[in-house]
Amino acid sequence: MSITIKNSNSILDAKWFGNQPEATIETVSIDSRSLQNSEQTLFFALVGPNNDAHHYIKDLIATGVQNFVVTRIPEDCENQANFLVVENTLVALQQFAAYYRSLFHFPIIGLTGSNGKTIVKEWLNFLLSPDYNVIRSPKSYNSQVGVPLSVIAINEKHNLGIFEAGISTVAEMDKLEKIIKPTLGVLTNIGSSHDEGFADLEQKIQQKMLLFQDAEVLIYQKSSQVENYISAKTKAFSWSFKDENADVFVSKKEITNQETTLFYQYKGNSYQLKIPFIDKASVENAISSLMVLLHLDYETSVIQSRMEMLFPVEMRLEVKNGINNCSIIDDSYSSDFQSLKIALDVLESQNQFEKKTVILSDIFQSGFPNEQLYAKVAQLIVSNKINRVIGIGETISEFKDQFSNCITFKTTADFISNFEKLDFSNESILIKGARSFQFEEIVALLEEKTHETVLEINLNAISYNLNFFKSKLKPKVKIMVMVKAFGYGNGGLEIAKLLEHHKVDYLGVAFADEGISLKNGGIKLPIMVLNPENTSFSAIIQYGLEPEIYSIKGLHAFLKIAKQKNLSHFPIHIKLDTGMHRLGFEENTVDELIATLKGNSTVKIQSILSHMATSDDPKHYDFALSQIQLFDRLSSKIINELEINPIRHILNTSGISNFPDTQFDMVRLGIGLYGVSNDENEQKYLENVGTLKSIISQIRTIPAGDSVGYGRRFMAEKSTKVATIPIGYADGIARAWGNGVGFVLINEQKASILGSVCMDMLMVDVSEIDCLEGDDVIVFGESPTVSYMAKKLNTIPYEVLTSISQRVKRVFYR
Incomplete structure (x- = not known):
C-alpha cells in the first residue's frame, strides 16, 4: 500500500486539517496499543459502545503517528497531526477498504455461512497456494472491522484472495459485500449460530446471500431455500448427498480407520476421493473445498493427492506456561506476514517479562519479494522490542543479518538437536511457524509438563463478555474487574494482562498476596485489596496496592503504619455496610470515620463502596433499592463533610444489568466476565470462557x-x-x-x-x-x-x- 493522505481525503470525502497532504500511508491501524503504529500509519479512531479511540490520539502522536481519521479533533491535538474528519470512522474504514479492493482485479473467493468458514478458507489456501500467491483473512477476521483490515493487506504480488464474512444480524452483509466483492462465492453450513440476530432461518439465509449478489459463481449445498436468493447473473454450482440433480452428487461415503472415502458424480463421470476425517462437519467442509477445485478445472489426480493431505485447522492461538518460568505464545501452525503482525500484538498484550523471544519459520505467501519481506519482518521485530530471534528455515537463514541478536537453523531437527545449548528462562516466547516445519515439537520441548487434564480459557470470550457489560455503562462510568480467587479459577495473571490491555480502570483481589502476585507479574493497573488483614498493610504499601478499609480498628492500624512510613495521600477505599452485614462501616460509625479522617493528609479516600446482597433476585428488589439509597446518603455525607471527590461504586455483575440508573462512578464486574449470568435471557448473550x-x-x-x-x-x-x-x-x-x-x-x-x-x-x-x-x-x-x-x-x-x-x-x- 502506498496512498497519500491527500488521496485518502478524497476517498473518504472527509474534511482535511493538517499540513502534510503528501504524507504517505503504508499501513492502517485501529489499535492504539499496537507497537506497530508508525509515522506512515493511518489510524482510524473507532468509537464503540463504551470505548472511544479519540482518547488515545494524544498518546499516539507522542509515539510518532501523524495521520488520523476522526469524528472530531481532540482539543489538545489541534495542529499536531494530519486529521481527516468524517461522520463515522467505522464507515470510513469500510469505505477505505472498498476503494482499496477496487484497485485489484484478480479472482476473489468469498465465504460465508454459520459454520466452517475459517476451516474452508484455510483448506482452500493449502489446496491452492502451490499455484497462486494467496491473500486470505488472518485467523477469523470476518467482522465489520476484521474484513476491511483483511482486504487492506492485499498487495500487488497477490493473484488470488480468500476472504470470509460473518454477520450476526441484518444490515451487515451489504457493507462487507462492497469490501470483498467476491467473484466466486462459497456458502458453508447454515446452522444456529447467532440465531438471535434474525427473525428466522429464511431471513438469515437471505442476509448471508447478499455477499454473492454480484458473484460470477456460487458454490453451495443444493437447497431450494438458498436458490430463492441466488442472483440471476450468478451461476449456481451445487452439490448434494440426496438430490441427483445437483451438479456434484455425492452418492456414497465409507468410513474406515479415521478416514472417509467419498464417491461422487460430476459431468457424467464417477470419481472417488479419500479425506482424513470422519465427522460430518469436516466432510461437508471438504466437499466445499472440492467444489472450488472442480470449478477451477483441477486435474483429478491433483485433487486426490492434495485432498488426502488436508489437516485439522488450529484456529486458535494459545498462551501456555513454559519451562524455567517462561510464558509461551503458541501459534505454531501458520506463518504468513499478516498473522505474524497479529501474533506480535498478542505477545505484547500477554507479555509477562521484559525479555521477549520469537521463534520464527520461513514466511510464505506474503506477496513480497524475499528481500522486501524480511526487511518488513525485521521492522516488526524492532517495533515490538523483541530481544532475540530464532529463525528456522533455508530462506530466513539467508536473511539472518536483517535481525539483531538472531540465530538460525536450517531445519526444526537442527533446532531440536541444539536445544540444550539454548537458554530459555524468565521470558515470553512467541512460536510462529508454517505447518510444514512441525513447530508443535518445539512447543512440546518448551511447554511446562503437567497431567493431561486442562482448563482451556478463551481470551476472546473474556474480551467479548467485558465489552458486553461495558456497553451497558453510561459514558465516563469506570469499571473494576474482579480477578480474585485466581481469576475465579480461570487464572489470575494472564487474565489481568488481558484486562490491562483493554485498559480497564481497576482490578480487584481478595487478599494482599493475590495483588502482590499480579504486581510481581508486571501488572501496572491499580489493584484494590478487598479483604486486607492488618498484618498485610506493610506489604500492601510496599507493592503499591490499595486497601479496602472497613472498620475503625483497621483504619487506625493502617494510619499508624502510614504515618510511620511518612506516606502522603496514600489511596484507600472505604467500605460501607448497607445491609450485607459482612464487612463495612455501619451508619452509627460513619461520624467517627469522618472525625478520624478530617484533616488527615496521610491517606486519600480513592473510593467509597458497598456491596449488594440481592442484586440478582427480583423478589428482593425493594431491599436492594434500600441498600442503594442508604449508600447514596452515607457516601454523600462523607463526601460533603470531608470535602472530597472519590469514586463511588456499589453495583456488581447483576447490579450492572438490573440497576442501570445507579451506576454511580464505577461498577465491579465479577462472574459475568467469565460468561455466567443469573439471568437466563442475558446468559444467551455471554460467551463460554x-x-x-x-x-x-x-x-x-x-x-x-x-x-x-x-x-x-x-x-x-x-x-x-x-x-x-x-x-x-x-x-x-x-x-x-x-x-x-x-x-x-x-x-x-x-x-x-x-x-x-x-x-x-x-x-x-x-x-x-x-x-x-x-x-x-x-x-x-x-x-x-x-x-x-x-x-x-x-x-x-x-x-x-x-x-x-x-x-x-x-x-x-x-
Whole structure:
C-alpha cells in the first residue's frame, strides 16, 4: 500500500486539517496499543459502545503517528497531526477498504455461512497456494472491522484472495459485500449460530446471500431455500448427498480407520476421493473445498493427492506456561506476514517479562519479494522490542543479518538437536511457524509438563463478555474487574494482562498476596485489596496496592503504619455496610470515620463502596433499592463533610444489568466476565470462557454383577463399557457429581459418571459411545455448563469455577 493522505481525503470525502497532504500511508491501524503504529500509519479512531479511540490520539502522536481519521479533533491535538474528519470512522474504514479492493482485479473467493468458514478458507489456501500467491483473512477476521483490515493487506504480488464474512444480524452483509466483492462465492453450513440476530432461518439465509449478489459463481449445498436468493447473473454450482440433480452428487461415503472415502458424480463421470476425517462437519467442509477445485478445472489426480493431505485447522492461538518460568505464545501452525503482525500484538498484550523471544519459520505467501519481506519482518521485530530471534528455515537463514541478536537453523531437527545449548528462562516466547516445519515439537520441548487434564480459557470470550457489560455503562462510568480467587479459577495473571490491555480502570483481589502476585507479574493497573488483614498493610504499601478499609480498628492500624512510613495521600477505599452485614462501616460509625479522617493528609479516600446482597433476585428488589439509597446518603455525607471527590461504586455483575440508573462512578464486574449470568435471557448473550478437558486413560468392559469404584456404589446390571478419566475431587470435581448425577461429554455424547468420584479419577459409562483411549473428554464448558452443574449440585457457579485446583493446567487461547 502506498496512498497519500491527500488521496485518502478524497476517498473518504472527509474534511482535511493538517499540513502534510503528501504524507504517505503504508499501513492502517485501529489499535492504539499496537507497537506497530508508525509515522506512515493511518489510524482510524473507532468509537464503540463504551470505548472511544479519540482518547488515545494524544498518546499516539507522542509515539510518532501523524495521520488520523476522526469524528472530531481532540482539543489538545489541534495542529499536531494530519486529521481527516468524517461522520463515522467505522464507515470510513469500510469505505477505505472498498476503494482499496477496487484497485485489484484478480479472482476473489468469498465465504460465508454459520459454520466452517475459517476451516474452508484455510483448506482452500493449502489446496491452492502451490499455484497462486494467496491473500486470505488472518485467523477469523470476518467482522465489520476484521474484513476491511483483511482486504487492506492485499498487495500487488497477490493473484488470488480468500476472504470470509460473518454477520450476526441484518444490515451487515451489504457493507462487507462492497469490501470483498467476491467473484466466486462459497456458502458453508447454515446452522444456529447467532440465531438471535434474525427473525428466522429464511431471513438469515437471505442476509448471508447478499455477499454473492454480484458473484460470477456460487458454490453451495443444493437447497431450494438458498436458490430463492441466488442472483440471476450468478451461476449456481451445487452439490448434494440426496438430490441427483445437483451438479456434484455425492452418492456414497465409507468410513474406515479415521478416514472417509467419498464417491461422487460430476459431468457424467464417477470419481472417488479419500479425506482424513470422519465427522460430518469436516466432510461437508471438504466437499466445499472440492467444489472450488472442480470449478477451477483441477486435474483429478491433483485433487486426490492434495485432498488426502488436508489437516485439522488450529484456529486458535494459545498462551501456555513454559519451562524455567517462561510464558509461551503458541501459534505454531501458520506463518504468513499478516498473522505474524497479529501474533506480535498478542505477545505484547500477554507479555509477562521484559525479555521477549520469537521463534520464527520461513514466511510464505506474503506477496513480497524475499528481500522486501524480511526487511518488513525485521521492522516488526524492532517495533515490538523483541530481544532475540530464532529463525528456522533455508530462506530466513539467508536473511539472518536483517535481525539483531538472531540465530538460525536450517531445519526444526537442527533446532531440536541444539536445544540444550539454548537458554530459555524468565521470558515470553512467541512460536510462529508454517505447518510444514512441525513447530508443535518445539512447543512440546518448551511447554511446562503437567497431567493431561486442562482448563482451556478463551481470551476472546473474556474480551467479548467485558465489552458486553461495558456497553451497558453510561459514558465516563469506570469499571473494576474482579480477578480474585485466581481469576475465579480461570487464572489470575494472564487474565489481568488481558484486562490491562483493554485498559480497564481497576482490578480487584481478595487478599494482599493475590495483588502482590499480579504486581510481581508486571501488572501496572491499580489493584484494590478487598479483604486486607492488618498484618498485610506493610506489604500492601510496599507493592503499591490499595486497601479496602472497613472498620475503625483497621483504619487506625493502617494510619499508624502510614504515618510511620511518612506516606502522603496514600489511596484507600472505604467500605460501607448497607445491609450485607459482612464487612463495612455501619451508619452509627460513619461520624467517627469522618472525625478520624478530617484533616488527615496521610491517606486519600480513592473510593467509597458497598456491596449488594440481592442484586440478582427480583423478589428482593425493594431491599436492594434500600441498600442503594442508604449508600447514596452515607457516601454523600462523607463526601460533603470531608470535602472530597472519590469514586463511588456499589453495583456488581447483576447490579450492572438490573440497576442501570445507579451506576454511580464505577461498577465491579465479577462472574459475568467469565460468561455466567443469573439471568437466563442475558446468559444467551455471554460467551463460554472456560472448558475443562481431560482424556480417556483406559477403557474396559465389565460383566453384569461387577462394581465400579469405592464402596461399590455402582453395580452393573448388564455388560458395561467403562472409561476412566484422570480427574477427580482433588482437581475440583465434587464427589456429589458422581453416582449418575453428572456426566461428561465424549465425542459429543453424554457419558454418565459411574460410582463415586475418586481423588484423581472418575469412571463413566461409554457402552453406547464409539471412543478410544486417548480421546478428548469435556468435563464442563458449552455442555454441561457450570450453571447446570451448580444447579444439580445445589450450589452456585462461583463454587464450581473456584474449586478447580491449581494443579489443573490452564491453557489460554485466542
